Amino acid sequence: MERFWGLEMKMLQDFRGMAIRLTDERLAHILEHPEMAGMEAEIGWTLRKPEMVVESLSDSQAHLYYRYYMETRSGGKYLCVVVKIGRDDAFVLTAYLTDAVKRGKQIWPNEK
Numbered sequence: 001m002e003r004f005w006g007l008e009m010k011m012l013q014d015f016r017g018m019a020i021r022l023t024d025e026r027l028a029h030i031l032e033h034p035e036m037a038g039m040e041a042e043i044g045w046t047l048r049k050p051e052m053v054v055e056s057l058s059d060s061q062a063h064l065y066y067r068y069y070m071e072t073r074s075g076g077k078y079l080c081v082v083v084k085i086g087r088d089d090a091f092v093l094t095a096y097l098t099d100a101v102k103r104g105k106q107i108w109p110n111e112k
Contacts, residue, residue: 012092014047014065015108020083021091030095035073042069043095046081054104061085062093066101 009023022043030036030043046067056062065081072079077097084093 010044012044012047014083014090015050015053018085018090020047021089023091026092026094030092033096035097036095037073039072039079039095039097042067042079043081043092046079046095047083050108052101052106053108054102055107056082056102057104059084063107064102064104069097072097 009021010027012020012022014020027040027043031040046065050065050067052066054064054066056064061084063083063085065083066078068076068078070076074097077099078101079095080098080102081095082093083090
């Protein structure tokens with residue numbers, strides 16, 4: 001656990017080794033949704049081992065990391081972890097379960 005601007009946080013890494021902040025405030029926000037209870041470890045795993053990463057159509061700095069989980073409280077769903085990537089910083093905005101990957105520019109795996 002580290003402190004950044006007075007906030008408690010965890011430092012996670014994505015599949016490229018990029019450091020990503022997850023503040024206690026953001027984690028609490030994510031866990032307010034009952035279907036996300038018990039999914040804390042999966043947030044880190046989804047960043048490290050995504051099946052797909054998509055750049056948001058509405059915000060080029062928002063990258064959506066997706067990984068499918070067969071058994072969640074809502075059945076088989078994708079976990080989407082939304083990361084805001086700035087020039088010198090990256091942090092988790094939110095995470096949620098979804099039935100489908102959103103449209104956007106696929107950035108991983110690279111489209112050929």
